Amino acid sequence: MGNGTALPLDAETKVIERPSDHKDELRLWLRLFSCKTLIESEIRRRLRDNFDITLPRFDLMAQLDKAPAGMKLGELSQRLMVSNGNITGLVDRLVTQGLLDRQPAPNDRRTQLVKLTAEGRRSFRTMANAHESWIAEILGELSASDQETLMRLLGKAKASARKTIGQGDAR
Amino acid sequence: MGNGTALPLDAETKVIERPSDHKDELRLWLRLFSCKTLIESEIRRRLRDNFDITLPRFDLMAQLDKAPAGMKLGELSQRLMVSNGNITGLVDRLVTQGLLDRQPAPNDRRTQLVKLTAEGRRSFRTMANAHESWIAEILGELSASDQETLMRLLGKAKASARKTIGQGDAR
DNA sequence: GGAAATTATTTCAAGCTTAAAATAATTTCC
C-alpha cells in the first residue's frame, strides 16, 4: 500500500526497476497542499460572509493581537512569511479601515510600529473566537492523538525543509 | 505537552476552566499552513531560477500531462481547486508561450479542450523530474513510516474538512 | 568623522486569485 499504484512488482523488483522514484514524497506534498487549500477556502469564505474581511487581513491582525506593544513591518513580514512589499499594502488598507495604528518608532527613523486600534482589537477578538471554533469544527474528525501525531510530523517536515533551504531559525 | 502552554493546572481544572478551548486545533492548522508556505516558497524559487516558470503554470501543466486527450477548463479548475476565471488567464498565458494548445470540443460549443503541445510536454517532463527530486530532498528527513502516517492523517483531515464543508466528493 | 555595508521600508511591474456578473450553449421537461 505504501506505493499507491497496483504494479505487479514485488519489493525487490521495485528497488531495482525504480532506483530513484520519489512519487510517494510527491503525493505527500500534493496532499498537504490540497488539505491546506480545502481548509483555507472554507475559512476565507466564512470570514467574508460573517465579518466581511479577507484572510490576509485577519492573519495580520492575529499577529498584532499577540504584540500589544506593536510590531515593526519587517517583523510582520517574517512572521506571516510574505514579502515586505506585501505588508506595506496590507497595512495601508487596514489603517484606512481604522483597524490599525501606525507610528514612527522612537529610536529608528526607518522603522514604523504598527498596532491594533481599540476598535481593531475588539473586532479581532470577536472574529478570532469564531475562527477558532471553525477550525475545531473542520478538524473535528481527528482524535486528540491524531492531532498530536500530525503536529509532531508536520514539525518534522518543517525542520526537514528548513534544513534543505538553509534557514534553520525563524518562527 | 498536548496543551502547549505551561499553565499550572491539572487535567481536571483544565476541563473546568476552559470548557471549549480549541487552541490545539488552531496550532495544528497554523503549523500545516506554515509547513506548506515554507515548502512552496522554495519550490517557487527553484522553478523560477532553473526554468523561469511560475508555480501556477507548472501545476496546470502537471494536470495536463496526466490527460493526454486534453481537459476542459472547468475540469482544470476543479483539479487545481481554483476559480474558473483564474484558469482562463493562466491558460491564455501558457497558450501564448506555446506550451498549450486550445481547441473547441467536438460536441459542445461551450467547451474548450486544452492540452500540452509537443514542446509543452517535453518542457514539462524535464521540469517534473527536477521537481520530484526537490520534493524528495525537502522532505528527506521523514522516514518512510513518517510519510505513510502523514499521508494517512492528512487524508483524514481532508475527509473531516470535506464533511464539514459539504462536498464529500471530488479528487 | 566619513565611506561602505547593512537594515527597514516603499515603490513598481507583472502576475495570480477571487467572487460576482455576464455571456453563451446545452439540457430538461413540459
Add this chain to the structure above:
DNA sequence: GGAAATTATTTTAAGCTTGAAATAATTTCC
C-alpha cells in the same frame, strides 16, 4: 418545440503576492 434551468466559460473589479529596484536611515569599521 420552446421556456426554464443548468452548465461552461469569460469578463470585471478589487485585492493579494512576488521579486527586484529604489530610497532612506543606521551601523560598521577604518
